[in-house]
Amino acid sequence: xxxxxxxxxxxxxxxxxxxxxxxxxxxxxxxxxxxxxxxxxxxxxxxxxxxxxxxxxxxxxxxxxxxxxxxxxxxxxxxxxxxxxxxxxxxxxxxxxxxxxxxxxxxxxxxxxxxxxxxxxxxxxxxxxxxxxxxxxxxxxxxxxxxxxxxxxxxxxxxxxxxxxxxxxxxxxxxxxxxxxxxxxxxxxxxxxxxxxxxxxxxxxxxxxxxxxxxxxxxxxxxxxxxxxxxxxxxxxxxxxxxxxxxxxxxxxxxxxxxxxxxxxxxxxxxxxxxxxxxxxxxxxxxxxxxxxxxxxxxxxxxxxxx
Amino acid sequence: xxxxxxxxxxxxxxxxxxxxxxxxxxxxxxxxxxxxxxxxxxxxxxxxxxxxxxxxxxxxxxxxxxxxxxxxxxxxxxxxxxxxxxxxxxxxxxxxxxxxxxxxxxxxxxxxxxxxxxxxxxxxxxxxxxxxxxxxxxxxxxxxxxxxxxxxxxxxxxxxxxxxxxxxxxxxxxxxxxxxxxxxxxxxxxxxxxxxxxxxxxxxxxxxxxxxxxxxxxxxxxxxxxxxxxxxxxxxxxxxxxxxxxxxxxxxxxxxxxxxxxxxxxxxxxxxxxxxxxxxxxxxxxxxxxxxxxxxxxxxxxxxxxx
Numbered sequence: 031x032x033x034x035x036x037x038x039x040x041x042x043x044x045x046x047x048x049x050x051x052x053x054x055x056x057x058x059x060x061x062x063x064x065x066x067x068x069x070x071x072x073x074x075x076x077x078x079x080x081x082x083x084x085x086x087x088x089x090x091x092x093x094x095x096x097x098x099x100x101x102x103x104x105x106x107x108x109x110x111x112x113x114x115x116x117x118x119x120x121x122x123x124x125x126x127x128x129x130x131x132x133x134x135x136x137x138x139x140x141x142x143x144x145x146x147x148x149x150x151x152x153x154x155x156x157x158x159x160x161x162x163x164x165x166x167x168x169x170x171x172x173x174x175x176x177x178x179x180x181x182x183x184x185x186x187x188x189x190x191x192x193x194x195x196x197x198x199x200x201x202x203x204x205x206x207x208x209x210x211x212x213x214x215x216x217x218x219x220x221x222x223x224x225x226x227x228x229x230x231x232x233x234x235x236x237x238x239x240x241x242x243x244x245x246x247x248x249x250x251x252x253x254x255x256x257x258x259x260x261x262x263x264x265x266x267x268x269x270x271x272x273x274x275x276x277x278x279x280x281x282x283x284x285x286x287x288x289x290x291x292x293x294x295x296x297x298x299x300x301x302x303x304x305x306x307x308x309x310x311x312x313x314x315x316x317x318x319x320x321x322x323x324x325x326x327x328x329x330x331x332x333x334x335x336x337x
Numbered sequence: 338x339x340x341x342x343x344x345x346x347x348x349x350x351x352x353x354x355x356x357x358x359x360x361x362x363x364x365x366x367x368x369x370x371x372x373x374x375x376x377x378x379x380x381x382x383x384x385x386x387x388x389x390x391x392x393x394x395x396x397x398x399x400x401x402x403x404x405x406x407x408x409x410x411x412x413x414x415x416x417x418x419x420x421x422x423x424x425x426x427x428x429x430x431x432x433x434x435x436x437x438x439x440x441x442x443x444x445x446x447x448x449x450x451x452x453x454x455x456x457x458x459x460x461x462x463x464x465x466x467x468x469x470x471x472x473x474x475x476x477x478x479x480x481x482x483x484x485x486x487x488x489x490x491x492x493x494x495x496x497x498x499x500x501x502x503x504x505x506x507x508x509x510x511x512x513x514x515x516x517x518x519x520x521x522x523x524x525x526x527x528x529x530x531x532x533x534x535x536x537x538x539x540x541x542x543x544x545x546x547x548x549x550x551x552x553x554x555x556x557x558x559x560x561x562x563x564x565x566x567x568x569x570x571x572x573x574x575x576x577x578x579x580x581x582x583x584x585x586x587x588x589x590x591x592x593x594x595x596x597x598x599x600x601x602x603x604x605x606x607x608x609x610x611x612x613x614x615x616x617x618x619x620x621x622x623x624x625x626x627x628x629x630x631x632x633x634x635x636x637x638x639x640x641x642x643x644x
Contacts, residue, residue, distance in 0.1 A: 072465035104450045108457035110471045111422035136446055138480055140510040143411045150415035158379035164417045173445055175482045175505060177512030198482060203447040205484030212521040212529055222519060
């Protein structure tokens with residue numbers, strides 16, 4: 031239950047990396063795109079088909095190296111319903127290859143609506159007398175601005191189905207300061223959100239001591255990682271902002287506990303777009319992605335030992 | 338530009354109501370559901386087909402009464418890609434019937450991802466050399482927890498295409514107090530968010546003086562409505578929480594300026610589910626929805642005069 035499954039996969043692969051499937055159509059090598067466009071035209075369907083082909087190749091290339099993938103919903107939504115169909119296929123295929131799937135949706139809405147979202151992404155939707163699985167990921171990301179009403183329906187699904195969710199605390203982007211760094215009482219707002227996350231998750235801890243509700247804390251703020259790691263002992267961290275956004279292995283080691291557990295670091299572009307740096311027009315995209323994932327694993331290994 | 342189109346439609350219909358298309362499958366009358374299930378089985382496709390039939394009937398029934406509809410994305414996502422296809426159809430059909438469409442998505446993510454969302458919901462996605470429209474609503478709802486990075490790409494689309502967006506300030510749900518009512522400096526957090534919204538929107542005001550970035554402020558907090566209306570002179574309000582959640586016409590009048598402008602009030606269940614109270618098994622769902630919409634218009638008219 032909780033984050034146990036993720037932590038076990040991390041230990042098994044000795045790699046606390048999640049590969050972000052932020053698959054913009056421009057990131058797909060030309061030979062894949064052209065094949066899809068020949069078949070479906072320059073349409074949303076054509077783009078979605080190319081994204082799916084690329085994702086499948088990436089999953090095949092990475093499945094023995096990384097414990098998890100994180101598709102970013104925006105890059106499927108912007109291809110309309112064909113994109114959402116390919117997101118469903120991507121999640122299913124990644125699970126079949128033994129990967130843990132975090133759907134990066136950052137949803138947040140009032141109770142009954144949050145319940146519909148929770149059914150869509152972690153549970154099943156009731157149609158007549160039939161329970162239909164929909165996107166059926168292992169884990170999602172959430173936005174807690176609306177308070178526990180927006181979180182509890184997801185937490186209920188997590189507990190019922192051994193799943194988990196990450197709530198935004200301190201994000202990696204520059205303008206995160208505008209709201210998240212406001213002074214709220216004797217701490218900053220992101221710390222207040224962190225406390226709420228740990229409080230909401232109470233009573234859901236798994237074998238490794240982490241609750242079913244984790245927190246998103248950006249790699250671009252190492253001192254915040256250190257501070258929140260100390261304060262939120264039962265909260266698993268998802269750490270974006272590594273690489274392209276500036277976070278280093280030395281920065282993100284603060285997200286881990288003394289046993290090298292309790293966190294996972296995201297990399298998207300550095301793996302997806304690794305082929306753009308080898309001068310082979312993307313024909314080697316699988317090898318390039320593998321090489322980038324291995325390099326990141328080794329960088330992290332130099333700073334973090336996972337017991 | 339900005340909220341001009343919405344304000345004009347409100348004045349034309351003399352009705353500041355937006356009908357929420359929060360179309361849960363359980364809200365669809367049995368005769369529509371059964372027909373869809375006979376054709377497609379008790380599947381996501383069957384449910385999506387029923388939701389679309391119901392939406393089309395509601396839009397036909399309401400198009401001369403209300404200025405706007407607001408489909409809630411969660412109730413389409415939880416039907417997977419068939420649900421998203423029906424959401425696209427619903428938005429297109431509502432626009433064809435002259436309605437202003439607010440896609441209630443509450444998205445919020447970092448810059449490049451926010452851009453993909455903005456393309457999906459307000460703009461177009463570039464596929465090869467072709468610009469493809471996707472959901473193409475007039476307006477969306479957003480979550481500003483991540484700061485201006487999450488908002489600016491939408492604002493750019495708003496300015497380029499005469500569209501608009503609402504950002505969550507103070508939501509109508511009970512647990513909104515947990516974060517939104519934290520003390521931040523000399524005001525509460527929702528007021529700080531309100532100030533950010535008005536600042537982010539600067540320079541985008543339309544004919545009626547309202548900027549392209551509005552705020553969501555719940556009907557369940559009339560004193561907050563009054564306070565924010567005074568403070569945020571150029572910010573259009575979307576007001577949820579009327580009816581089922583407890584907000585009255587006397588409460589929501591505080592959302593409007595002295596000319597009866599600058600706000601729109603949402604009603605979902607009271608209109609969608611009006612048929613459940615007439616004892617006719619939903620065969621009269623269009624008449625029941627019309628009657629509920631007329632009743633709400635008259636309630637609002639008793640407190641708000643739109644000039």
